[in-house]
Amino acid sequence: MAGVDNLNDYYDVTLKKARLEQLQKLPGFSFILTSLEDREAMENVFSSYQPTIVINLAAQAGVRYSLSNPYAYIDSNIVGFLNVLEGCRHHGVEHLIYASSSSVYGANTKMPFSVHDNVDHPVSLYAATKKANELMAHTYSHLYGLPTTGLRFFTVYGPWGRPDMALFIFTKAILEGRPIKVFNYGRMKRDFTYIDDIVEGIVRLLDKKPEPNHSWDSANPDPATSSAPYRLYNIGNNQPVELNRFIAVLEAALGREAQKEYLPLQAGDVPETYADIDDLFVAVGFRPTTTLEEGISKFVAWYKDFYGVK
Known part of the structure; x- marks a missing residue:
């Protein structure tokens, strides 16, 4: 088992290295320090390790950062992903699983968001990539x-x-007694999904290689499937939560009240996300189950331990 990352400084490298230390405790794990956009290095990775399954979670993330640093998204998310695809193509990979994003739904207003709906109107460069x-x-x-x-x-x-x-931003600010910026006046909703549920969904799909959809109709195409071995799934909690409630749950977990600075919706953001996960359940019998209260409580406990907060 091998992992690839460039450990760039988009955010605290100390945190990235601490994560990596956890992975390096696993038997048989190898780490390669390189960037996906390094074509020669990626060819060497595929040649050396000959993976049968590839999980690509690497990307330049963040909607707001894409407003000021667009080239980082093209380099990592487009050029880097092409190198992954080429490696899979030339080295007989049996299944590629890759991270997309709810951001692709962009200007869609039909709820819940379904993989069977058209998503041709992204509202950020990140979503477009x-x-x-x-x-x-x-x-x-x-x-x-x-x-x-x-x-x-x-x-x-x-x-x-x-x-x-x-x-992360809210927790740090509240503990330091600083105000938090609450966009869209706290009225936007997000389908917050706990990390363990994401991991469970990925693991269950490892052996679920997509098959061609032989009933796929080019005159009335289904965006989630294809006549090729291709599939899309949402992984979300299927329960959108208003930002104001999210903050209230965090305040309860921290035992402190936040100072709130209410602001309008920021460019590139969408007012609501809501995942239709029926296809995921049909495919692997799984629905995320972690409640917001449970997930935030676990985050706060980790944060205090990692940063030594009393």
Whole structure:
């Protein structure tokens, strides 16, 4: 088993290295320090390790960061993903599972978001690159018979999470007595999904290689399937939560009240996300079950332990 990461400084490298230390305790785990966009290095990874299954969770993430640093998204999410696809193509990979995002739903207003709906109107460059990944994966499924499964994650949170996510930012600010910025006046909703549920969904899909949909109709195409071995799934909690309630649960877990600075919806954000996960349940019999209270409580306990907060 091998892992690839460039440990870039998009956020605290100390946190990334601490995560890596946990992985390096696993027997048989190898780590390769490189970037997906390094074509020669990625070819060496595939040649050396000859993986049968590839899980690509690497990407330049974040909607807001894409407003100021667009090239980082093209380099990592487009060029890097192409190198992954080429490695899979030339080295006989049996199944590629890759992270897409709920952001691809963009301007869609039909709820809950379904993988069977069209998603041609992204509202951020980040979302556009993840939609492009789905299109690129389909091309390789169609041309080369590479089984690909795209997973649209919905607002993942939990221990070891990214410091640029709301839960991390809010927790740090509240503990330090600083105000938090509450966009869309706290009225936007997110389908917050605990990390363990994301992992469970991925693990269950490892051996669920997509098969061609022989009833697929090009005159009335289903975006979630194909005549090629290609599949898309949502992984979300299926329970959108208003941001104000999210903050209230966090305040309860911390035992402190937040100072709130209410602001309008920020460019690139969407007012609501809500995952239709029926296809995931049919495929592998799984629905996320972690409640918001349980998930936030576990995050707060990890945060205090990791940063030595009393």
